[in-house]
Amino acid sequence: MMPYVATALFAAPLPLAFINWHSFFFFLFAAVACGFAVAVVAADNVVRMAFYLVLSLGATAGLFFLAGAEFVGAMQLMIYVGGTLVLLVFGVMLTAQAPFVSIKGSGRDRVVAGVVGVVLLAVLLQAALSVTAWKQPAAGIVAEPAATPIGMALVGVRVDEPGVGAPAQNVRPGYVLPFEIVSIHLLVVLVGAAYLARAKRRKTPRAIEVAASVEPPASVAEHAAIGRDRSRGASVLSGGR
Amino acid sequence: MLPGLSFAVPLFGLLTEPVSVAHYLVVGAILFVSGIVCMAIKRNALGVLMGIELVLNGANVNFVAFASPYLQGAGSRSLGLDGQVIAVFVILLAAAEAAVALAITLNFYNNHATVDVDRADDLKG
Numbered sequence: 001m002m003p004y005v006a007t008a009l010f011a012a013p014l015p016l017a018f019i020n021w022h023s024f025f026f027f028l029f030a031a032v033a034c035g036f037a038v039a040v041v042a043a044d045n046v047v048r049m050a051f052y053l054v055l056s057l058g059a060t061a062g063l064f065f066l067a068g069a070e071f072v073g074a075m076q077l078m079i080y081v082g083g084t085l086v087l088l089v090f091g092v093m094l095t096a097q098a099p100f101v102s103i104k105g106s107g108r109d110r111v112v113a114g115v116v117g118v119v120l121l122a123v124l125l126q127a128a129l130s131v132t133a134w135k136q137p138a139a140g141i142v143a144e145p146a147a148t149p150i151g152m153a154l155v156g157v158r159v160d161e162p163g164v165g166a167p168a169q170n171v172r173p174g175y176v177l178p179f180e181i182v183s184i185h186l187l188v189v190l191v192g193a194a195y196l197a198r199a200k201r202r203k204t205p206r207a208i209e210v211a212a213s214v215e216p217p218a219s220v221a222e223h224a225a226i227g228r229d230r231s232r233g234a235s236v237l238s239g240g241r
Numbered sequence: 242m243l244p245g246l247s248f249a250v251p252l253f254g255l256l257t258e259p260v261s262v263a264h265y266l267v268v269g270a271i272l273f274v275s276g277i278v279c280m281a282i283k284r285n286a287l288g289v290l291m292g293i294e295l296v297l298n299g300a301n302v303n304f305v306a307f308a309s310p311y312l313q314g315a316g317s318r319s320l321g322l323d324g325q326v327i328a329v330f331v332i333l334l335a336a337a338e339a340a341v342a343l344a345i346t347l348n349f350y351n352n353h354a355t356v357d358v359d360r361a362d363d364l365k366g
Binding site: 018019020022023024026027030033034037038040041046049050053056057060063064066067068069071072075076079080083084085087088090091092094095099100103104105109110113114116117120121124125128129131134135136137146149150153154158160175178182185186189190192193196197 | 255257260261262266269270271272274277279283287288290294295298301302305306308309312313321322325329330332333334336337339341347348350355
């Protein structure tokens with residue numbers, strides 16, 4: 001039965017025959033990306049926000065594939081969705097005590113932020129739609145791998161557009177220097193994150209500890225607190241908040 | 242038949258035409274503004290982080306759109322490989338930023354027993 005349905009569907013002068021499938025999937029991924037991005041803003045529960053963000057960034061990877069940038073799309077899926085968001089979800093799980101799962105902002109802040117957001121969006125859309133060269137329809141995707149040119153360019157050899165002119169000018173610079181800078185940056189960040197996260201976890205959060213402690217004379221309490229917190233540099237003298 | 246159909250279903254005209262750079266710019270603008278608003282109204286530190294991720298992602302969409310030679314019309318030149326490499330670097334730096342920001346957030350949570358950014362006012366004079 002299914003073949004007949006399909007034949008009837010495609011043979012009949014139905015709108016299906018006129019659909020540009022590249023555009024169709026673009027609008028599909030764009031709707032998912034934008035819809036869940038707005039859902040991240042609208043949600044109050046931080047766990048749901050993390051899940052919506054996963055869907056939004058995954059759909060954005062689909063947009064990258066549709067633009068012919070499959071290496072960037074793969075990086076987006078592997079590093080962003082597979083790495084960064086897993087890190088964020090771990091952060092959510094480590095801090096998801098009951099009062100912090102959904103912290104609501106004040107209504108006035110939301111109204112102001114909404115007005116500013118709408119104005120900013122209007123400006124950006126006006127700028128995006130004002131250039132006629134950007135509105136020319138696409139020529140269409142030609143299958144052409146992009147990973148090899150990027151990999152060669154990162155080690156300093158451009159294979160995508162050889163330079164024109166004399167042999168001396170025939171060498172186009174690759175991206176060795178940015179690659180080195182990013183490498184050093186990642187190393188520094190790795191060391192810095194390990195240093196920041198190295199502190200030992202408290203058994204009980206400080207507010208509970210301060211509230212639960214009986215009240216000895218102030219000088220004794222401060223002395224004990226300083227001794228306990230010296231390694232962490234916490235400002236106990238300002239009092240429990 | 243096609244104009245009649247487009248007239249009947251206004252959005253169907255979008256599906257029959259190829260996309261252009263402007264389509265990608267609109268998506269990037271929506272992601273960017275969502276991230277800005279998310280950074281502004283969330284009081285959870287992790288929510289602010291998610292807003293930053295959205296902003297970086299909106300910028301990446303623009304870079305990839307301008308880099309794609311297939312989305313350009315006749316006569317205009319794309320960014321080529323530059324845009325894609327910048328997008329990859331932005332993804333890497335976003336990962337690094339998320340790692341450091343998460344370490345700071347966890348440290349703040351250990352010391353103050355909260356992730357509410359409005360409570361981080363120790364430096365206030």
